Amino acid sequence: MYYDVHTHAFHPKISDKVLAQLNSHYGIKPVGTGLIEDLLSRADKAGLDKVIVHTAATEPAQVIPANNWSIDLQNSDPRVMAFGTMHPDYENPEKEFARLEKNGIKGLKFHPDFQGFFMDEPRFYKILEMVQGRFITMFHVGDKLPPEKNPSCPIKLKKILQNFPKLTAVAAHMGGYRHWKWSSDYLAGSNVYMDTSSALPFMDDKVLHEIMKKHPREKILFGSDYPLFDPGESIKELQYKLKLTDTELEFHLSAAENMLN
Numbered sequence: 001m002y003y004d005v006h007t008h009a010f011h012p013k014i015s016d017k018v019l020a021q022l023n024s025h026y027g028i029k030p031v032g033t034g035l036i037e038d039l040l041s042r043a044d045k046a047g048l049d050k051v052i053v054h055t056a057a058t059e060p061a062q063v064i065p066a067n068n069w070s071i072d073l074q075n076s077d078p079r080v081m082a083f084g085t086m087h088p089d090y091e092n093p094e095k096e097f098a099r100l101e102k103n104g105i106k107g108l109k110f111h112p113d114f115q116g117f118f119m120d121e122p123r124f125y126k127i128l129e130m131v132q133g134r135f136i137t138m139f140h141v142g143d144k145l146p147p148e149k150n151p152s153c154p155i156k157l158k159k160i161l162q163n164f165p166k167l168t169a170v171a172a173h174m175g176g177y178r179h180w181k182w183s184s185d186y187l188a189g190s191n192v193y194m195d196t197s198s199a200l201p202f203m204d205d206k207v208l209h210e211i212m213k214k215h216p217r218e219k220i221l222f223g224s225d226y227p228l229f230d231p232g233e234s235i236k237e238l239q240y241k242l243k244l245t246d247t248e249l250e251f252h253l254s255a256a257e258n259m260l261n
Contacts, residue, residue, distance in 0.1 A: 001049040001050060001254060001257055002047060002048045002049050002050075002222075002250070002253040002254055003048065003049065003050050003051070003052065003221070003222065003253065003254070003256040003257070004043060004046075004048050004050075004051045004052065004222060004223060004224050004226070004231050004234075005052045005138075005170065005195050005197075005221045005222065005223045005256050006052065006054065006138070006172055006195045006197035006221075006223025006224065006225050007039055007043075007051045007052060007053050007054070007223070007224060007225070007226040007231075008034065008053060008054055008055070008225070008226065008227060009034060009035060009036040009039050009053050009073060009226075009227075010034045010035070011069060012035060015033060015034040015035055016034075018034060019033075019034050019227065022227075022228060026198075026228070028198075028228050030227040030228050031226075031227060031228070031229060031230045031233075032226055032227035032230065033227065034227040036053070036073060036076065036077070036080070038227070039051060039053070039226050039227070040077065040079055040080070042226065042230055042231050042232060043079065043231050045232055046230075046231040046232035046235055047235075048231060048253070049079065050079055050080070050081055051079060051080060051081070051226075051231075052081045052082070052083060052107070052138075052256075053070070053073055053080060053081070053082045053083070054082075054083050054085075054109035054138055055067075055069060055070055055082075055083070055084075055085050055109060056085045056109050056110065056111035056114055056115055056140075057085045057086070057087045057090075057115065058087075058114050058115055058116065059087060059089075059115075059116075060087045060089045060090040060091065062085075062087070063085060063086060063087055063090045063096060064096070066084070066085050067084045067085060067096065067099070067100060067105075069082075070082035070083065070084050070085070070105060071084075071100075071103045071105065074103070074104065074105065081106070081260075082105065083105065083106070083107035083108055083109045083136070083138055084096075084100045084105045084107070084108050084109070084135075085108060085109050085110070086108055086110075086127055086131075087115055088115075088117050088121070088123040088124045088126070088127050089123065093127060093130060094130060097130060097131065097134070097135070100135075101134075105135075106135065106136055106260065107135050107136035107137065107138060108131060108135045108136070108137055108138070109138045109140075110124075110137060110138070110139050110140065111139075111140040111152075112124075112139075112140065112151035112152040113140060113143050113150070113151045113152055114140070116151075117151060118151045118152075118156070119139075119151065119152050119153070119156035119157060119160060120156045120159060120160075125160075125163065128160065128163075128164050128167060129164070131167070132164045132165075132166040132167040133166035133167070133168075135168075136168045136169075136170065136259065136260070137167060137168065137169045137170065138170045138172060138195075139152065139157060139169060139170065139171055139172060140152055140172050140173070140177075141153065141154060141157055141171050141172055141173060141175060141176040141177065141179065141183075142154070142173060142175075142176030142177035142178050142179035142180075142183075143177055143178060143179075144178060147179060147182055150179070152176075153176060153179055153182060154171070154175050154176040154179050154182040154183045154185070154186040154187045155182055155186050157169070157171055157175075157176075157186075157187065157192070158186040158187060158190065161190060161191065161192055168193075168259065169192050169193065170192070170193040170194070170195055170221065170259075171183070171187055171192050171193070171194050171195075172194075172195050172197055172198075172223065173195070173197055173198050173199045173225075174194050174195070174196060174199035174200075174203065174208070174211060175187040175188070175192075175194050175211065177198060177199065177202075178202070180199070180203050180204070180207045180208070180211070181207060183207075183211060184207055184210045184211050184214065187215075188210070188211045188214035188215045189214040189215055189216075190215075191219075192219065193219045193220075193221055193259055194211075194215065194219060194220055194221065195220075195221045195222070195223035196220065196221070196222055196223050196234070196238055196252075197223030197224055197225035197229075197234075198225040198228060198229065200234075200237050200238060200241050201229075201237065205241075208241065208242075212242065217251065217252070217255075218251075218255050218258065219255070220252055220255065221252065221255050221256050221259070222234070222235065222238060222252050222253050222255075222256075235249070235253070238252065
């Protein structure tokens with residue numbers, strides 16, 4: 001089964017607003033509408049079987065609505081797997097985690113840069129203590145600020161992996177958007193999954209190949225970061241950048257199977 005492990009889909013009422021915000025922050029013009037129908041159409045054309053859709057609550061009051069959306073998406077189509085979210089200031093996370101489990105949600109997305117916390121804060125560590133060995137965790141990692149000033153970074157994630165050995169973690173964007181040097185130094189070769197979303201178009205080829213040389217190939221997962229990029233075009237870029245044979249490409253497209261089962 002072939003997966004795109006890093007996608008987003010938004011409610012029609014807010015999709016245009018979110019796309020504008022993404023364009024403003026990253027300077028990347030989205031290729032898609034951000035609607036689930038468009039995502040699934042593109043995934044079908046790319047030959048993908050499943051997409052994992054992520055959301056992140058930027059404040060405690062958004063936790064329930066965001067998770068309701070994830071549950072609805074997962075129930076809407078067998079091709080969709082949705083991850084839930086949690087904010088470290090949410091009042092009763094255990095109750096919400098139980099609700100997510102009851103509804104078949106297997107993972108959580110954390111985006112410290114948008115959610116307003118640092119990865120190494122004690123309040124976030126309390127959340128991780130509750131979820132390790134229980135949910136898969138997808139972390140946005142990296143941004144324009146240097147690691148010591150950025151809410152997320154490969155160095156902070158490395159500490160998380162050391163402190164929470166039972167955590168099944170995915171470091172988005174090849175371990176850290178614009179933090180690839182530190183991803184190579186601190187994450188490559190560790191027991192973390194990495195996805196290829198929003199990374200290959202921007203990475204220095206030397207650093208990319210350093211990471212690929214150090215990191216277990218079975219822990220490199222394909223992700224497009226739709227609606228910023230098209231899944232089919234991202235698959236082509238992955239094969240071209242890494243000079244993969246068709247068999248090697250299929251390996252990365254299906255590598256999420258072991259993580260999810």
